[in-house]
Amino acid sequence: MHKKKLTPPESAEDTRQRLLEAAGEVFAEKGFRSATVREICSRAGANVAAVNYHFGDKDRLYIEVLKYAHRRALEKFPPALGLSKIASAEERLEAFIRSFLYRILDEGRPSWHGKLMIRELADPTAALDSLVEESIRPTYETLTGIIGEMIGKAASSDMRYFANSIVGQCVFYCHAAPVLERLAPGKFKGSEIERLAEHISQFSLCALRQSRKNGGRKTK
Amino acid sequence: MHKKKLTPPESAEDTRQRLLEAAGEVFAEKGFRSATVREICSRAGANVAAVNYHFGDKDRLYIEVLKYAHRRALEKFPPALGLSKIASAEERLEAFIRSFLYRILDEGRPSWHGKLMIRELADPTAALDSLVEESIRPTYETLTGIIGEMIGKAASSDMRYFANSIVGQCVFYCHAAPVLERLAPGKFKGSEIERLAEHISQFSLCALRQSRKNGGRKTK
Amino acid sequence: MHKKKLTPPESAEDTRQRLLEAAGEVFAEKGFRSATVREICSRAGANVAAVNYHFGDKDRLYIEVLKYAHRRALEKFPPALGLSKIASAEERLEAFIRSFLYRILDEGRPSWHGKLMIRELADPTAALDSLVEESIRPTYETLTGIIGEMIGKAASSDMRYFANSIVGQCVFYCHAAPVLERLAPGKFKGSEIERLAEHISQFSLCALRQSRKNGGRKTK
Amino acid sequence: MHKKKLTPPESAEDTRQRLLEAAGEVFAEKGFRSATVREICSRAGANVAAVNYHFGDKDRLYIEVLKYAHRRALEKFPPALGLSKIASAEERLEAFIRSFLYRILDEGRPSWHGKLMIRELADPTAALDSLVEESIRPTYETLTGIIGEMIGKAASSDMRYFANSIVGQCVFYCHAAPVLERLAPGKFKGSEIERLAEHISQFSLCALRQSRKNGGRKTK
DNA sequence: AATGAATGAGCCTTCATTCAT
DNA sequence: GATGAATGAAGGCTCATTCAT
Numbered sequence A, B, C, D: 001m002h003k004k005k006l007t008p009p010e011s012a013e014d015t016r017q018r019l020l021e022a023a024g025e026v027f028a029e030k031g032f033r034s035a036t037v038r039e040i041c042s043r044a045g046a047n048v049a050a051v052n053y054h055f056g057d058k059d060r061l062y063i064e065v066l067k068y069a070h071r072r073a074l075e076k077f078p079p080a081l082g083l084s085k086i087a088s089a090e091e092r093l094e095a096f097i098r099s100f101l102y103r104i105l106d107e108g109r110p111s112w113h114g115k116l117m118i119r120e121l122a123d124p125t126a127a128l129d130s131l132v133e134e135s136i137r138p139t140y141e142t143l144t145g146i147i148g149e150m151i152g153k154a155a156s157s158d159m160r161y162f163a164n165s166i167v168g169q170c171v172f173y174c175h176a177a178p179v180l181e182r183l184a185p186g187k188f189k190g191s192e193i194e195r196l197a198e199h200i201s202q203f204s205l206c207a208l209r210q211s212r213k214n215g216g217r218k219t220k
Numbered sequence E: 001a002a003t004g005a006a007t008g009a010g011c012c013t014t015c016a017t018t019c020a021t
Numbered sequence F: 001g002a003t004g005a006a007t008g009a010a011g012g013c014t015c016a017t018t019c020a021t
Helices: A014-034 A037-043 A050-055 A058-076 A089-105 A113-122 A128-151 A156-175 A177-183 A190-213 B014-034 B037-043 B050-055 B058-076 B089-105 B113-122 B128-151 B156-175 B177-183 B190-213 C014-034 C037-043 C050-055 C058-076 C089-105 C113-122 C128-151 C156-175 C177-183 C190-213 D014-034 D037-043 D050-055 D058-076 D089-105 D113-122 D128-151 D156-175 D177-183 D190-213
Strands: none
Touching: A014 A037, A014 A050, A014 A058, A014 A113, A014 B014, A037 A050, A050 A058, A058 A089, A058 A113, A058 A128, A089 A113, A089 A128, A089 A156, A089 A190, A113 A128, A113 A156, A113 B113, A113 B177, A128 A156, A128 A190, A128 B177, A156 A177, A156 A190, A156 B156, A156 B190, A177 B113, A177 B128, A190 B156, A190 B190, B014 B037, B014 B050, B014 B058, B014 B113, B037 B050, B037 B058, B050 B058, B058 B089, B058 B113, B058 B128, B089 B113, B089 B128, B089 B156, B089 B190, B113 B128, B113 B156, B128 B156, B128 B190, B156 B177, B156 B190, C014 C037, C014 C050, C014 C058, C014 C113, C014 D014, C037 C050, C037 C058, C050 C058, C058 C089, C058 C113, C058 C128, C089 C113, C089 C128, C089 C156, C089 C190, C113 C128, C113 C156, C113 D113, C113 D177, C128 C156, C128 C190, C128 D177, C156 C177, C156 C190, C156 D156, C156 D190, C177 D113, C177 D128, C190 D156, C190 D190, D014 D037, D014 D050, D014 D058, D014 D113, D037 D050, D050 D058, D058 D089, D058 D113, D058 D128, D089 D113, D089 D128, D089 D156, D089 D190, D113 D156, D128 D156, D128 D190, D156 D177, D156 D190
């Protein structure tokens, strides 16, 4: 009755797209369990049955949203971030950190990307396995590659520690956002990403440079 | 079966205790929303109505579990961790990191403490406000205090960046545990906590020492 | 069993109708609190969730039932009851009483109308406010209007006393039905409405005529 | 702990009494179904199990409350109300009406008496049968006796009509109180009982005198 | 005599999913 | 291709009642 199909081209494959966007928002805001199919469909301007029609069920919709989010994020912020291949390892590390932060903290569309990934980390669903293999491991290996160049060929477990320290610092600003907002209201928002990237880079480079000097040995 | 009243002192106020333990487990495993009162009561060997009787409703049970977890964790791993008051700032930082890691990663009882806190960070409920004020802020200020001693009186926002880098590194091992397990199966479990503490301490001390030399200025 | 879709036009919006009828019955029999959504749906041949789907919740269903009952009753027994506008005040009073009695005592469908209203009077829910304004006050003012014509312009509080005496007599047969049945089994049922109307009219006209003679003053 | 038995004599048969009072209040306010045993016990300063201990179950408590209420009301407002046996029928009718109104409208303790009875009329429980025989029928027969004297020996059904008209007028102010309050806020409260009694007496005497003149025949 | 912890049945509601159109 | 009415399973919560003390 009130759904008179304003524009013909809007109503074919396009509903699927709107569902992905809406689902991304809602899953990011509420989490998988608390998100309701009804709200997703409502926000997408679609019927209650649309999710089941287009994706089979809620679980498969979620998986598709995850993939979609990762695709979009890589398009918008490629890991190299316009850096020449011949850049130094230190430069590439800084670029990696900046790009990573933008990917998880950027407020643009899809702004929900970071939150969604963070949620999946802490509260894994069946979708995590493929997400790790297809998206996370490649990114992780890019990082360990850079680190390897910097500290020399250390044990791979050492490299993982360093990688974790770097990623952990970045992810924290997304993951602990509600707490940080309460500890110091109004901080760490949007435009601060550049300053964050600089801090984390400096913080991490200190440790990596030191490690290189010691040939990967501990500095007790 | 579980109603044999093994020992008189075990009953009475004891059901409340069992509910707290069971709820902690289930909330940690499934999250607040997905956890069901029925499962909690079942695991505690109590009736469905027990939660309502002892805590009023699911929300208040959750709040009590959070407080209980924090109390237990502090008892088991006090922040000072047997360190004399006159210890150097560097020593106290290392102690802080070690204690913090034990608190969130320890597998002992209640092993669910870390996961529960991590969940609350990322997916806050109404309980977060009081949790921040009563538990998190004091801990956070202990850390910024130590950092302040080390780098001299810098801007408080600088100190927060350092604190976040340290806490972020620690929390990551709890928060991203499912992913780390997939990236390198079998690592970062139980007994590794000591090694983790050493790594994070070294990693962070490099940056802090550097910062002191520069009088809090950036090291570009 | 009851899902045979007898006729196409019967389905669709028809479930809502069946729910209203069933709810009216059950609410009238048991009262709002004791009525269960399950029984209502079962009697309507619908699923437990039907109430929620069509009306939101039990409270809103109840409000709709009240409105529906009033609508139906007015359709079946309009206040004027086929009386010409030029009828005398006494004739209109008698018509009012008869129509009112039919509305609250009639056993036809929906036979539960009277009981339902009576329940709402004595044990008000949030629905009473709108019921008073939309249904009761207009009827009440029709009555005070007629009375005003008969006794001359008396104080409005006097008119209310008379109105209450008339309505009170009528409502009593519905309200105290279970007691009357016990005091004199088998009386005051169905076909007696005409006799009741005549009695109440005579009873009340005596007082009103007397009051007119005295110019609204008390007849001590 | 906080129940240290302030006065020894208070704590024996006295709890039963406090339960009756509290239950009367709560039943009158909320109705049988909506009243909870917990609230009753709480208001009576007794244990949750006190009702079951003293009365067996909620149903039997209710029956006892009904009996208790009737006993108390008759003590406070005896039907004769200080009238000599040789008073005229008209005087005795007026006394009956006044006493009846006081019994159901009086705000003193137990103020809940009227509401409770009214509730039982409209929504009978198993207690109604004995209530009718023990309390209502005697009162009703007192009234029909007076009426019989006034209109001469008419058919008993005629006498019942008159009795119903009188009782209906009285009961209305209790039964429809919530509606009357909304139709004309602040009216018909407490101190108005005398005026009410006068109005209803006048209203009814008109009809009864008329009926006597006609020898019980209709006045068409 | 009286308590209060514990129970289990049952109620309202929500939600993902299905099915006829 | 898409809809929206309808479903049934399950969850949180309330409440009268019981039982060991």
